[in-house]
Amino acid sequence: MKSLVALNSNDPELYLLLRHILEAEGYDLRLLVDVEDLDHLLKVGRLHAVILDCTPDNESSLICARLKLGGQSTPVAALIPSDGNAQYMKLIKAGVDEGMLRPLAPSRLLQFLRHQPNGASADGELGVLAEGKSLRQHVLEMDLEAQRVRYNGRHFGLPPIGFRLLACFLKSPNRILSREHLIAAAWRDTACVKQRTVDIHIARLRRRLHAITGSEMIRTVRFVGYVLQPHKNTRNPGSDVFQRG
Template identity: 35%
Template sequence: MTPRIAILSTDADYYLMLSHVLLAAGYSTVLADGSEAALALITEKKIEVLLIDCQPASSILSDITDRLKTSGHSTDVLLVALVAEGVPYIDILKAEVDESFIRPMKPEWLLSYLHGRLKAGPNDAAGRAAISGPDDLRLDAGARRALANGKPVGLSPIEFRILSTLMSTPGRVFGRPELIEAVWPKANFVDPRTVDVHVARLRRSLHEALGREVIRTVRGEGYAVETKE
């Protein structure tokens, strides 16, 4: 099945240009002219990727990512920000998208990234394997969804990748450098304190869902997922 990509943009010319590039590469595209339209496509599982046209003085990036996290669908789709000049970098960090590209960019960069992330396909058995940790917590790697007692937990893409790494070996302590390498593989530099911020958010979400502490902090070393006693 051809991967379907939605382009969230209010600029018709930009959509047509980007759509032409993606169609030529074998992808199927659809325009989402606002956050409501994008959210509907994601909740109805009609797309695999959402490309977000980020413009200065526009709240579209924060709006869609906030809506996705609130609805529990933030890990259901690959989120890619296409960032125009003048957009504050802190806004991109806060949005916690899977990847971002600064415009103008070479189309080959975006296509290479999409090919690498989508090549396994939605029906790949290995990609959909469940990751088990404590009895009341599991991950569906294919759907990129965390389940607490069988119910979805609203996590950002970065939080999901951190949890996936920790749950790959329950009880093992992962240092901050290891988590940075696993979660931000293409980043030039990530401050270790950034890891602490995301782990704190992840810990809070899991505590709200399970009513107990899931992540253990080992001072000076890193973090580990606790097994359920």
């Protein structure tokens, strides 16, 4: 069965072009006009990903908010025109996972889709972070091949950028990481990423980790960046040494 991908766009040429490309790669692309279309597709089956054409005259931010606030784990990518910063900021606040500058390189979109779990073409890559099979710090563990996170034996999900940010922190625990370092590790297209974007995604990751662990694991170092310092109450005996599987 083909993985279902939805595109929100008012550009018929873009839809027809992406449908041709994605169908050749084993995906089923559906046109998503508004929030009602989204609700229908969610009833049909689990969406592999949603692609939003970031323009002022569509409902991209509403669709993104509907997914994220509704508790859906579906990854969301935004196609950003050169003058689309205002729309993209709305999408960041709504919880978008990836931003891709237009004109869009099809290989970039396929790379995004292949990184999502349970897809027809998923390959489990993590770019420069895919060294070994797991990252562990105290009772927090990441399976890089399956792209899953586990805390104290309990699995929980993260969006793609959040996953790569956490992997970067686990790779360098107790080390202060600059925003530039985090951008290079977590975003595949760094041209459209500003420091404020990093702060928003870090805040999102912080909230998720706090909800799971009950502790503040990521600390802000003013004017420098961020550091992962797992709470002392989460430690297991003999687990103070960072390990890579």
